[in-house]
Amino acid sequence: MGSLFSSSTSLRKSVRISDDEFVQLRDFIYDKSGIFVDIKRKYLFESRFSKRLAELGLPSFADYIKYLKFDTKKIDELAKLFELVTTNETSFCRDMKQLEAFQANVLKEKIDEQRKAGKKEINIWSAGCSSGEEPYTLAILLHESLKMELPSWNIKITAVDLSPAMIDRAKKGVYGDYAFKTTPDDIKNKYFSQDPGGWKIKSAVAKLVDFQQMNLNESASLKRIARSHIVFCRNVIIYFDEDMKKRVVSSFYDNLMPGGYLMLGHSETLHKISSTFKPIYHPGTISYKKEG
């Protein structure tokens, strides 16, 4: 299981959490999001939630748990809670080797197939898109692959994340230097324009992506996503327990069209999670194919 929390530490005095409160809060988070927090990370609850408890004027975790369950503002608090328990680490062109292998193999296969079928349509689902760098990168790869032909294609990238704050940031499409730490300069200069807030994604790229706040734990919501040729879910299932991984991967399988592909992060695998996909080995990455 990956590191759940980003590394910010606070000098504020931590509110202590008992084992019983930890289990209650952990189970509540799991129930709502599928994110599983190991007891070894109990101290991280203390360091990350203490500021929030102070903001709400709540002296203990027992009070916070009551607030989450019974207060009239409990729905709004869920968004804050999700922000505290997730890490949104991402960047443009993250894991370039994988993306190059994806572009040369998976994307090329789908483009060729669609051309042959005279369909010129590609749907991609980016599940756990954080602040948008991954789906925008996919939109850039489509521009790079289709070039002048792109306007005659119907491309739809549906990008979802649990965090409303990340979705807002993604929709704005303005990024600082950190987001480009894995991005070649020529890509940055071609697809972004300078903006007072940093670098803004160009509209030709942005218009291919549709952002929505969505919880991968809510299977009814997932059924509303258009059928996809490709699903990207990188560096997300690492935070789920085995049961949640199985449910989410099974939703991806149902969503994919026959012949579609699932792409995971380089440290993630379907081993013990699903045997319905066929692993395809490319130099630099594995893709998982739904055989049709």
Ligand SMILES: C[S@@+](CC[C@H](N)C(=O)[O-])C[C@H]1O[C@@H](n2cnc3c(N)ncnc32)[C@H](O)[C@@H]1O
């Ligand atoms: C580490 S980021 C990965 C971002 C991007 N896929 C990448 O690889 O660069 C993980 C993202 O998964 C999202 N996430 C975690 N649990 C989720 C859930 N139950 N539903 C939707 N998104 C979730 C988090 O909010 C976070 O933005």
